[in-house]
Amino acid sequence: MSAKTQDTDAHARLSCSAAYRWTVCSGAPRLEAQFPDETSVFAAEGTRAHTLLETACLLGLETTAEAITLVEGADAEMAEQLQPVLDWIKQEQASRPGAVLFFERKLNPGRALGRDDLWGTGDLVILDEPRKEALVGDLKYGAGLAVEAVDNQQLRLYALGAIALATFPVERVITVILQPRAYHTDGPIRTETIARADLDAFAQTIKEAAAATDAEDAPLVAGEHCHFCRAAGGCSVLAEHAMSIAREAFRAVEQPLDPQRIARLLHEADVVRGWLKALEEYALRIAKDGTELPGFKLAKRRGHRKWINPETALIELAAAYSVTDDQIAPRTLISPAQAEKVIKAAVGHKADLSELVHTPELGPRLVPDKAKGEDVFAEIVDLFAGLEDAA
Ligand code: SF4
Structure with a gap:
């Protein structure tokens, strides 16, 4: 399988990734156009993760760690998180002789829907002519909300884009969420296989939703x-x-x-x-920007004071005030997670800290039932079941 890459930064009026929004709130694209598109630190981190994975794949590296020095801002932790994703992609590559793989490929579902404002960028696209299949993958580096692969409109739009890109008749598309950091009961890599007929039906629905955004009085719907x-x-x-x-x-x-x-x-x-x-x-x-908000003002903020030069401060404080190093610069042990990183960098493998650390119980917290964490009452039910069995 060969690999290609294409850089696409442009933002569509109807982006695939925002389909979950504009299919419900058809007035959103009109209103959003009045607001600046600002990037966040999370988006920057996601971009680094995408680049690291793409670099490792394109160079045919065995590990994402080998690409760290090639990607500004990437680190060992990011490489470790992305390694299972790289392994999975390599497995797909190996099992699909004759297929073509793209990274960051512009996908244009709008072409099939008669629109020039609906497109997106597929992180991973595989066109597998021998199997008459396409595969579209989306890397989600966020650790918060676990994204479902099933019935995912963004992925289905990418699937339509992949069909438009292929030069052979695609019979089915496999859509994939690659989300190494968020907990999901089905694991970090989740897929759905969608038959061409189902995608054609989806195309009709999405065409109507896209047309609804064109109306000047398209309604705003919150949720x-x-x-x-x-x-x-x-x-x-x-x-x-x-x-x-x-x-x-x-x-x-x-x-x-x-x-x-x-x-x-x-x-x-x-x-x-x-x-x-x-x-x-x-x-x-x-x-x-200068708008006055009644009862509010922009106030200056100051951070906490910091030593201009910590080493000079240490020497001068000890000399001027007769304080010991332990009083002003006590040595503290780094956390187990930090120690694991330091040791891995030093000796090349993960440290076994099991005899040295413990994980305190913090008491239960209330989370949605699909979120990470064992069910407190399930544990108690298991305990009683064990007692009954013993009796
Ligand atoms: S209702 Fe929600 S989705 Fe629609 S424009 Fe307002 S904030 Fe955006």
Whole structure:
């Protein structure tokens, strides 16, 4: 299998990655166009991870660690996280003689839908003519929300783009989420195989959703999909939605909450939290641009004081105030995770710290049922089952 790469940075009005948003809120593309597209530290980290993986693949390296020095900002931890992804890609490469592999390939589902504003960039695209198959993979380097491969609109749009790219009739597309850092019960690499007929039906649905965004009065619809919307901080519909959730929560104070309502309010709390954060960021940005916000001002901020030169300070403090090194610069042990990194860099393999460390129990926390972490009550049920068996 051969490998190609193509650099595509342009942002589509209807991007594949935002399909989950514009298919629900058809007014979002219109409103988002009024807000700047700002990058975040998480996006920068994701870009480094993509580059590291792509570099290792294109150079045919056995490990992502071998590519660290070639990618600015990449480190051993990132390489370790991406190694299973590289292994999986190499396995796919080996099992598909005659296939062509692309990285960061512009995919144009809009072509089949008669639109020139709908495209995206597939992190991994394999066109396998002998098997009449295509494979599209999306690397998610985020550790927060685990993304599903099944019924994933972004991947299905990439699948349509891969079909448009192929020069042979594609009978099925395998869509893949490569997410090494977020916990999911199905593991870090998750797939769905979609028949061509199902993708053709999806194309019809998405064509209608895309057409709905063209209307000048396309409605704004708020919900969980608002999370990464560029317009979130300045969107009055989201503001009203978040306030109505908050009002309901306060109304509920008058009477005891039943478990159903508690669970619903916990889910909706994310929408309110996300909106407040977006509102604060938006307010700070327009205030910096000179907009006056009644009752607020831009105040100077100062950080904590820092030594100009720590070594000089150490010598001068000891000389001037007769304090010992232990008093002013006590030696502290690094954490087990940091020690593992140091030792791995020094001796080339992971240290066995099992006799030296313990993991304290911190008490339970409430998380959505698909999130990482053993179920406290499942453990107790197992314990009772064991006692019954013993009896
Ligand atoms: S914040 Fe939500 S409701 Fe407002 S434009 Fe964005 S997706 Fe639509």
